[in-house]
Amino acid sequence: MFKYIVKRLFLIPPMLMGISLIALLAMHLTPGDPASMRYGLNPEVSGSARAHLKELYGLDKPVIVQYGGWLKRIVTLDFGDSFIDDRPVIEKIKERLPATLILQISALILIFSIALPIGVMSAVKQNSFFDKATTFLVFVGFATPTFWLALLLMRFFGFQLEWLPISGMSPWYAQDYSLPHRILDLLWHLILPLFTLAFTGLAGISRYTRYSMLEVIRQDYIRTARAKGLKENKIIYHHALKNALLPVITILGLTLPALIGGSFIFETIFAWPGMGRLMYTAILQYDYPVVMGVGIISVFLTLTGILISDILYAVVDPRIRYE
Amino acid sequence: MNKKKRDWRKRYAFVGLSVIIVMFAAAIFAGFITAYSPNETNLAPEAKLQPPSREHLLGTDDLGRDVFSRMVYGARISLSVGFVAVIISVVIGVVLGAISGYYGGWVDILIMRVVEIVMCFPRIFLILMFLAFLGPSIITVMVIIGVTGWTGLARLVRAEFLSLKERDYVQAARALGASDFRIIFRHILPNALSPVYVSAILGVGGAILIESALSFLGLGVQIPMASWGNILTSGMHYIESAWWLMLFPGLAILITVLSYNILGEALRDLLDPRLKGYGQK
Numbered sequence: 001m002f003k004y005i006v007k008r009l010f011l012i013p014p015m016l017m018g019i020s021l022i023a024l025l026a027m028h029l030t031p032g033d034p035a036s037m038r039y040g041l042n043p044e045v046s047g048s049a050r051a052h053l054k055e056l057y058g059l060d061k062p063v064i065v066q067y068g069g070w071l072k073r074i075v076t077l078d079f080g081d082s083f084i085d086d087r088p089v090i091e092k093i094k095e096r097l098p099a100t101l102i103l104q105i106s107a108l109i110l111i112f113s114i115a116l117p118i119g120v121m122s123a124v125k126q127n128s129f130f131d132k133a134t135t136f137l138v139f140v141g142f143a144t145p146t147f148w149l150a151l152l153l154m155r156f157f158g159f160q161l162e163w164l165p166i167s168g169m170s171p172w173y174a175q176d177y178s179l180p181h182r183i184l185d186l187l188w189h190l191i192l193p194l195f196t197l198a199f200t201g202l203a204g205i206s207r208y209t210r211y212s213m214l215e216v217i218r219q220d221y222i223r224t225a226r227a228k229g230l231k232e233n234k235i236i237y238h239h240a241l242k243n244a245l246l247p248v249i250t251i252l253g254l255t256l257p258a259l260i261g262g263s264f265i266f267e268t269i270f271a272w273p274g275m276g277r278l279m280y281t282a283i284l285q286y287d288y289p290v291v292m293g294v295g296i297i298s299v300f301l302t303l304t305g306i307l308i309s310d311i312l313y314a315v316v317d318p319r320i321r322y323e
Numbered sequence: 324m325n326k327k328k329r330d331w332r333k334r335y336a337f338v339g340l341s342v343i344i345v346m347f348a349a350a351i352f353a354g355f356i357t358a359y360s361p362n363e364t365n366l367a368p369e370a371k372l373q374p375p376s377r378e379h380l381l382g383t384d385d386l387g388r389d390v391f392s393r394m395v396y397g398a399r400i401s402l403s404v405g406f407v408a409v410i411i412s413v414v415i416g417v418v419l420g421a422i423s424g425y426y427g428g429w430v431d432i433l434i435m436r437v438v439e440i441v442m443c444f445p446r447i448f449l450i451l452m453f454l455a456f457l458g459p460s461i462i463t464v465m466v467i468i469g470v471t472g473w474t475g476l477a478r479l480v481r482a483e484f485l486s487l488k489e490r491d492y493v494q495a496a497r498a499l500g501a502s503d504f505r506i507i508f509r510h511i512l513p514n515a516l517s518p519v520y521v522s523a524i525l526g527v528g529g530a531i532l533i534e535s536a537l538s539f540l541g542l543g544v545q546i547p548m549a550s551w552g553n554i555l556t557s558g559m560h561y562i563e564s565a566w567w568l569m570l571f572p573g574l575a576i577l578i579t580v581l582s583y584n585i586l587g588e589a590l591r592d593l594l595d596p597r598l599k600g601y602g603q604k
Contacts, residue, residue, distance in 0.1 A: 018440035022449075029456040139588075143528060143581035147536050148573030151559055159563045261447035265536055269559075279448070283455045283542065295452040298445050306443070 004314050008307060019299055020071045023292060027059060053288045056080045079293035084285050089293035093275060097297075100263055100274035102186075103193060104301075107259060108252070110198040111205055116248070119209025123217065123244075124236055134206065141203035146262065150196040150269050157192065165189050193270040200262045201255045208251050213244040246317050253309035257302050332589045339586030346579055350398040359389035361396040361549050372565050382567040384557050390567060393549040394575060400538075400550040401579070404465050405531040411469025412530075413523050416476025421507050421515075423477065424484025435481070438474045446471050450533065454542055464543045468530050476522055483515035517594040524587035528580035535576050551576050 054060055057080070058069055073079060079089035122131040157164040165188060216222065217240055225235045264276035271277065275294050282290035349356060359379075365371070365387030373383040381390040423434040441449070450467050457463045487493065488511060496510045537543030538552025539559075546553055551572040558569030 014436065015440055015443065018436065019443065022440065022444070023452065026452045026456055029453065139584065140577070140581065143532075143577055143584055145532055145535055145573055145576045145580075147539055148555060148569075148576065151555065151562060151569055151573070155562050155566070155569065257442070257445040261445035264445075264447050264451065265540070268540055279451060280540065283451060286455075288455065291452060291455045295444075295448050298448040299443050302443050302445055 001314065005311055008310060012303070015303065016074060017071065019296065020067065020074045023074070023296060024067060024070050026295075027053065027057060027288075027292070052083060056289060074296055079296070080289040082282075082290050083287045084290075089289045092278060092290060093293055093297055096273060096275045096278045099272060100267070100276065103190070103197060103263060103267070103272060103274060104259060106190065106194055107197040107201070110194060111201040111255075112252075114198070115202050115205035116209055116245070118206040119211075120213055120236070120241060120244070122206075123210045123213035126214065131210075134210075138203040138207050141199065144199075146196055146200050147265050147269055149199060150192070150266060153192055153196065154269075164191055189272075193266045193272050197259065197262050197266050201259055204255060205248065205251060209244065209248055212247045213240065216240045216244040219243075246313065249309055249313045249316070252312075253306040256305035256309075260298050260301055329593065332592045335585050336589035336593065339582040339584075339589065342578065342582040343586065346398055346582075347402060349395055350402050353392075353395045353399060357389070357392040357395050359392045361388065361392040362547050363392075364388055372561060372568075374565075375567050381571050382565070384554070384565075384568055385561060390554065390571065393554055394551065394571060397549040397551045397554060397572070398575070400461060400544050400548065401531050401534060401552075401576070404461065404468065404534040404544075404550075405527040405583075407465045408468035408472065408530040408534070409523050409526045411466060412472040412476060412526060413519065415470065416473035417480050417512070417519060419473070420477035420480025421484055421512060424481035425488055425503070425507050425511070427485075431481070434477070438477055441471070442474050444471075447533070447536075450537070451542070454537070459537075459542050459545055461544050461548070464534055464537060468533050472526060472530065476519065476526075479518050479522060480515060483518065484511060487511045487514055518591075521587050521591040521594065524583055524590065528583035528587070531576065531580055531583075535572075 057073075058066055061069075077090050081088055082092060118134055122128075122134045125131055222235060222240055225239050230239075263274060264279055266272065267274045267276035268280045275297065278290060279294040281287075282294065365383070367387065371383060371387045372385055373379055373387075375382045379389050379391065381394060384390055384393070419434050419438075423431045449471050453467050453471075454463065457467070484507075493506060493510055496506050501510070534543055535550070535552035535555070538550045539555045541553070541556065543552055544550035554572040555569060558565065558572065561568055
């Protein structure tokens with residue numbers, strides 16, 4: 001087990017090298033010719049920001065030097081200072097990270113607590129009305145522009161019914177609230193962004209659970225359990241479910257990039273003060289160090305998530321030895 | 324899959340394809356089916372933000388422009404972005420996947436590591452990093468969505484090549500002295516194409532969703548050029564009053580993406596005998 005984790009960790013340095021290369025490539029798209037700036041919202045601002053960036057990251061030095069410097073920055077998480085308020089980028093990200101993590105982690109919990117039962121149910125009652133209805137919903141779910149869903153929910157629950165707050169995390173007066181009150185207030189503001197973010201992962205995970213469950217149900221040991229005369233409930237929830245959940249753990253790792261990407265859109269729509277929103281304002285203000293910083297941190301979050309799901313998989317499945 | 328199921332799959336594929344064709348036809352003949360220019364503004368108070376009526380089928384927006392016209396012209400943008408982006412992804416994915424699977428060895432290891440690294444970037448953040456430097460425009464959006472979407476395809480094509488390159492007909496072609504290039508593109512690739520079609524069609528839906536999200540946030544297609552995403556932006560500004568600005572572009576995106584997905588899934592079942600009865604076991 002320990003050996004496997006160490007082995008897995010050794011894969012990270014080459015990953016970092018590749019990631020820094022791609023990031024460097026992005027920065028080299030800052031060309032000097034005016035034609036490419038034509039599309040910038042304000043060519044003058046974007047032009048001077050580009051020059052500033054060149055200086056900060058030494059983009060006029062030989063490529064090898066640039067690469068070394070950039071790799072060092074990534075490893076030490078030093079992305080320079082923001083062009084807008086001259087504060088270190090990493091400070092700004094640290095401020096925003098908790099809000100993003102709250103949203104992400106609660107979305108993950110919500111996705112799994114809804115998607116798993118749905119997947120299991122539709123596999124057990126295959127071809128039933130329930131199965132067909134969820135299959136249909138999954139199809140629609142995959143095709144729904146989630147930012148549009150966010151708008152619809154905002155209009156219905158926020159404006160029409162006035163049940164839920166439509167944006168922000170905590171209003172200024174929340175400072176005076178007691179702790180339980182503050183937590184309630186946080187949850188209150190969390191409902192809409194959380195629901196829309198969870199929606200992005202729901203369709204995939206429930207589909208996958210169903211698929212994996214269908215595979216397991218046809219195995220010999222399930223037939224054996226049935227032949228022994230075990231109750232159906234015991235067979236499904238004790239014998240089948242455990243095995244069906246194993247592959248779902250890997251899907252967790254694969255869903256993360258989409259989920260973290262989704263945070264960009266929903267944090268912007270709901271004015272949720274997280275990393276995604278920071279990225280949005282940074283792009284509009286040509287705050288390139290922040291753009292690069294948030295981009296790299298989003299990769300780190302994904303990498304961590306994939307690592308955790310890989311290790312989890314090795315822990316729960318004794319058949320996997322990874323020699 | 325029995326005949327009855329196959330017939331149903333064919334019906335689904337037909338429905339999906341028909342909707343897509345209608346959408347394309349509307350986009351191409353936009354000038355004939357719309358009564359107003361998409362950018363014709365009318366700032367008179369009685370012309371702005373009008374609900375759907377006989378004159379303006381889908382109402383008017385905050386500048387008095389006809390929403391139906393903007394939607395039809397916007398279809399040009401959304402449909403072509405999806406199409407072009409996926410072609411870019413397919414070309415990159417097929418070439419890299421084919422090289423990786425055919426040659427194996429260190430070339431394979433190198434390409435697959437690159438795929439893994441690119442997959443670690445949440446796609447939208449990768450797109451944003453590039454977009455921040457290049458500036459938003461329809462061309463950039465197409466290209467960036469294309470060059471960030473090839474990883475799954477490369478893996479798929481590689482897996483196909485790994486099994487196909489051992490076949491007898493490949494040995495035969497090699498014995499006849501065919502070049503690697505010829506073996507890859509003339510002999511193996513045609514046999515590896517059906518999963519590529521399926522995942523390309525499914526990819527168009529994904530590309531349209533990304534483009535609309537970017538345009539919605541003002542980072543994609545720039546106003547005054549209409550796209551479904553940026554019509555929704557004004558829908559958000561008038562979220563309380565003008566429901567038609569918000570409802571119709573979203574529905575258009577939903578229906579288009581759904582049609583692509585239905586077509587793709589149905590084709591997967593019809594084209595790929597190994598996935599017989601996929602999801603229906």
